[in-house]
Amino acid sequence: MTEISNPAGMSSSTAGVPSRSSSAIMVSTVRGYHLLKIDGYSRTKTVLSFGEYTRSRSFRATIHGTWIRYYPNGSSNVVMYAAAASPSLSSSNLQITATLRRRWERSGSAFLIAPAILIMKEPSAVADPPAVVDVAMPLPELNRDMEAALLQSEEGADVTFEVGGESFAAHRCVLAARSSVFRAELFGAMKESTAGGGKARVDGVEARAFRALLHFIFTDAVPELDGKDQETSSMAQHLLVAADRYNLERLKLICEDKLCKRIDVSSAATLALAEQHRCPSLKKACMDFLYSPGNLKAVEATDGFEHLATSCPIVEYSRTKAVPNGCSMKYPAFTAAGRTWHVGYFPNGVIGAEEEADYVAFFLYLNDNDAAEEAVKAQAIFSLLDIEGNSSYTFTTVLVNFSEEKYWGYKNFIKRESLENPLYLKDDCFSIRIDLAVTPPLTVVVPPSDMHRHYGRLLISKEAADVEFQVGKKVFDAHRLVLAARSPVFKAELYGRMKESTTKSAIAIDDMEEEVFEAMLTFIYTDSLPKMKRRDEAAMAQHLLVAADRYNQERLKLICEDKLSKNIDTGSIANILLLAEKHSCHALKEACFEFLRTSRSLNAVMETDEFEYLIDTCPGVIKELINNGIPSRSSSSAIVVSKVSGCHVLKIDGYSHTKEMLSQGDCSRSCTFRVGTHSWYLEYYPNGRSLHNASDHIAICLVRDDDDSGDLGYGGAAREQMTARFHLLDHHAGKPVPGHTRGVTKRKNRKKK
Known part of the structure; x- marks a missing residue:
């Protein structure tokens, strides 16, 4: 901060009020990134020598054209860098920084390069940089409220289930909102059997699975499936059955996803579960596992194989009979589907298997460098070509997981006696063709939480509603337990001492408009506000803030605060x-x-009736306004023969970048500001002003920007004295730091520094 005291002749000025201004020297940055995929990495190493490169296509990094050079075998200067296609990027007033980020793509000899490009322009002055006030937004609380206020406390529970000797209390309207099966059982034709306070018996479901099912219905989460042990897989199987029974599609897909990732020999019988409960993705994952060599034989030895074979006759054992063994003579590698493969050839059969000595064998290998953590599943067709190049002798493999097996083929591909037929053999040569198809990894897409939609439908349908509210001329139906779970005020009114007064007739809500109460109800049930016209948002936010404070809806209150803070005028x-x-x-x-x-319309604000009402009702706010640097409405002026003073606050934004971009003796200047009858500006030297100054010190110079001659407003040029004090301000409090104030006094200041 710079304070300037400039004694002048007689002049008309505002007495006792120093001028105040601010500016900032900012290093503006523009960021961008480009994703470059290197496909066929091993081939680029072979084709391009040391120092040779290939370049990407040009792309726009912010406002400049840019490309990337790729040196697969290195360069004498750089391995990979971003190069400018536009001459402006090499000018002195810009600085480019490229940060390389690698992400290995598990789909063959390929990887991704993502340079994050940062372009810094020369420091520039910005007048009155705006301040930003953020309102911290809490996370949605619907799940937490339903678990704590309803599921755990069991308050307001109106139905009890008996499962495996245990009892579970729940709430009819919540179950009906989340499950169409529960809705039919509790409010449909079966309603009578669950009414009257009796327990509803649930057979065919374990107690632990039903407990997890209830937890999901109330919270949309399944912590019981977070583990990785056998117990977690068992729970996922039981929950899948329960989810299918009660038509909870999202829970069913979550269980299906968990089971797909944990298929082994002991759990391969999950195929029967997938078939019975219509889980196509789980069924396909089980089939792929069983088609891998060795897996089917291991599954055959388990107790569940007989049930699996009878319930899922689609399993074809003949497709998995060929089990390879031994080593191969490797031929040169080739690339297919983004992976590197090679063929093994056994001219005298598989090593160690004398009974196959009359056969030649072929096997397909996935190179070890391309063996990824994720599954690489492929199907291969081996074809023996005749002398005309046509396929006449063909074998097709099953779908194989090459990440586990590494190779697959046929040890009894063809007898040598048949191979030596002139139809295949010419000039002591024969040809084998391999067609390869790679299947992408199997994924199960779990949809996002739809809990809010279920409760929204419950509010609209009014099903099982047990309380009414009279707001103006409109009556709103709602559910006591939902309101109590979401608002402690509603909980006290509906389940506390005031309970009796709320059971006979509609509860009257005074001092609130119908639209506001309806919007608050929507938020309570869905954790979000209804859609409204943009021009109505600010007015609705004011009313909703009052309602949220009244019913202790803290998140809704903060949402309204945020909207209002962005619509102040x-x-x-x-x-x-x-x-x-x-x-x-x-x-x-x-x-x-x-x-x-920061507003230039302060006088207009103070002239409004609302501001007058604010002064009358909340005088403490006016005092706080003045303490926060807002001037009072009263003002005066006088003819003085003294001094004119003022201050200017200069903020250095991006200090470390200014040190890098400005050399010793180079400066950046602030915006021009007025003190008294003169214009001034500040020069900022991050590495010192000249060679005589130490480069490890910064320099700040005050410069008068107008001509020293002319009418100064007090009878012509006069002797004048300028005193300036420079303060280093504390970043948080904005107050001068003790020991860091410098002062200077000049006479006849004629545009000198």
């Missing part, structure tokens, strides 16, 4: 500030203060 600031004061909205109040500090 001259006409609404007085009302918003009054709301912030009455309802303890500290962040919103600070946003109003910040608006008044």
